[in-house]
Amino acid sequence: MSLLVFGAAGQLGRELAGMTSGRKLPAVLLARAEADIGDRRAVMAAVEKARPAVVVNAAAYTKVDKAEDEPAQAFRENRDGPALLAEICAAHGLPLIHVSTDYVFDGTKPAPYVETDPVAPLGVYGASKEAGEQAVRARLDRHVILRTAWVYGIHGNNFLKTMINLARSRESWGVVADQRGNPTATEDLAAAILAVAARAAEGTAGWGTYHFAGTGMATWHDFACEIVAAQAPVTGRTPDVRAITTAEYPTKAQRPANSCLDSGHFESVFGMKARPWRERTRDVVAALLAAAKREA
Numbered sequence: 001m002s003l004l005v006f007g008a009a010g011q012l013g014r015e016l017a018g019m020t021s022g023r024k025l026p027a028v029l030l031a032r033a034e035a036d037i038g039d040r041r042a043v044m045a046a047v048e049k050a051r052p053a054v055v056v057n058a059a060a061y062t063k064v065d066k067a068e069d070e071p072a073q074a075f076r077e078n079r080d081g082p083a084l085l086a087e088i089c090a091a092h093g094l095p096l097i098h099v100s101t102d103y104v105f106d107g108t109k110p111a112p113y114v115e116t117d118p119v120a121p122l123g124v125y126g127a128s129k130e131a132g133e134q135a136v137r138a139r140l141d142r143h144v145i146l147r148t149a150w151v152y153g154i155h156g157n158n159f160l161k162t163m164i165n166l167a168r169s170r171e172s173w174g175v176v177a178d179q180r181g182n183p184t185a186t187e188d189l190a191a192a193i194l195a196v197a198a199r200a201a202e203g204t205a206g207w208g209t210y211h212f213a214g215t216g217m218a219t220w221h222d223f224a225c226e227i228v229a230a231q232a233p234v235t236g237r238t239p240d241v242r243a244i245t246t247a248e249y250p251t252k253a254q255r256p257a258n259s260c261l262d263s264g265h266f267e268s269v270f271g272m273k274a275r276p277w278r279e280r281t282r283d284v285v286a287a288l289l290a291a292a293k294r295e296a
C-alpha cells in the first residue's frame with residue numbers, strides 16, 4: 001500500500017511521516033512548498049509522479065480565531081483544496097482519506113455526537129471544514145472522512161505545548177472548564193489513518209464519514225491539569241490552573257460547549273479505538289520533556 005500525503009509539515013503530517021517510515025510503508029509526503037492543495041498542476045503532478053494506492057489530506061487551515069478575519073483563506077484551504085483533491089482522485093480512480101473536525105457541531109447536544117447528527121458550525125473554521133466535507137462527498141464516492149478533535153502530539157503547535165510553555169513561566173492562569181471534548185493524540189490518529197488506508201488500498205474500506213477521537217471526555221481545564229501534573233515531577237513546577245468560564249476567556253471565534261465525538265462506528269468497522277486521553281497525555285509530555293533534556 002503506497003500513500004501520498006498532503007500537508008506533511010503539520011502536526012499530523014509529521015506523525016504520519018514518522019509512522020510510515022517506522023513501519024517501512026512506501027509513502028510520499030509533501031509539504032505546502034512541494035504541493036499546495038489549491039494548485040491543480042502541483043496536485044496532478046504529485047499524483048502522477050507518486051502513483052499512490054491511497055491519497056491522504058492532512059493539510060488544513062487550523063487557526064480557529066484568525067479564520068474569523070481570514071475567511072477567504074480558510075475556505076480556500078479547507079473547502080477548495082479538498083474539492084480539488086477529490087476531483088483529481090476521482091479522475092485517477094484513487095481513494096481519499098480526508099480529516100475533519102468536531103467544530104462542525106454547535107455543541108448544544110448533551111451527549112457525544114454521532115456521524116448522523118446535524119452539523120451547525122459556530123465559526124468560520126468549522127464552516128470551512130464542513131464545506132470541505134461536502135465538497136469531498138460531492139466529488140468522490142471512495143472517500144473516508146475522519147472527524148477528529150483537540151489534536152496534540154510532539155510535533156507542531158497545539159494546546160498541550162501551550163500549557164507546557166505556560167507552566168514554565170506562570171504561577172497561575174485560567175482555563176475554560178465549560179467546554180468539553182476528546183483530546184486526541186496524533187499517534188492514535190495517524191494509526192487510524194493507516195488502518196483505513198490499508199483497507200482503502202484493498203478496496204474494502206467502508207466509505208463515508210466517521211468519528212475518531214481520544215477515548216474519554218475532558219474539559220480544556222481537565223486537559224490542562226493533566227498536562228501540568230505530568231510535567232511537574234520532571235520540572236518541579238506546580239502552577240495553579242484555575243477553572244474559568246468561557247465568558248471569562250473571550251475569543252474571536254465561539255467554540256462548542258460540547259464537541260465530544262462518539263467513535264463507536266469507527267471501532268465497529270475498523271476494529272480499533274484511541275487510547276485513553278490521560279495515558280496519551282502523559283506519554284506525550286514525557287516525550288517532549290525527554291527531547292528538551294537531550295537538546296539542553
Ligand SMILES: NC(=O)C1=CN([C@@H]2O[C@H](COP(=O)(O)OP(=O)(O)OC[C@H]3O[C@@H](n4cnc5c(N)ncnc54)[C@H](OP(=O)(O)O)[C@@H]3O)[C@@H](O)[C@H]2O)C=CC1
Nearest residue numbers: 007009010011012032036037059060062099148149150151
Ligand atoms: N489541530 C487540531 O486540534 C485539530 C485538527 N483537525 C484536523 O486535522 C487535520 C490535521 O491538522 P493538524 O496537523 O493539527 O494541523 P496543522 O495546522 O498542524 O497542519 C496543517 C498543515 O497543512 C498545511 N497547509 C495549509 N494549507 C495548505 C495548502 N493549501 N496546501 C498544502 N498544505 C497546506 C499547513 O501549512 P502552513 O503551516 O504553511 O499553513 C500545515 O503544515 C486538519 O484537517 C485539521 O482540520 C481536526 C480536529 C482538531
Ligand SMILES: Cc1cn([C@H]2C[C@H](O)[C@@H](COP(=O)(O)OP(=O)(O)O[C@H]3O[C@@H](C)C(=O)[C@@H](O)[C@H]3O)O2)c(=O)[nH]c1=O
Nearest residue numbers: 062064101102149150151159162174175176220249255
Ligand atoms: C491557551 C488557553 C486557551 N483557553 C481556552 C480557549 C479555548 O476555548 C480553549 C482551547 O484553546 P485553543 O484556542 O488553544 O484551541 P482551539 O484552537 O479551539 O482548538 C481547536 O483547534 C481546531 C483546529 C480543531 O479542529 C478543534 O478540534 C480544537 O482542537 O481553551 C483557556 O481557557 N486558557 C488558555 O490559557
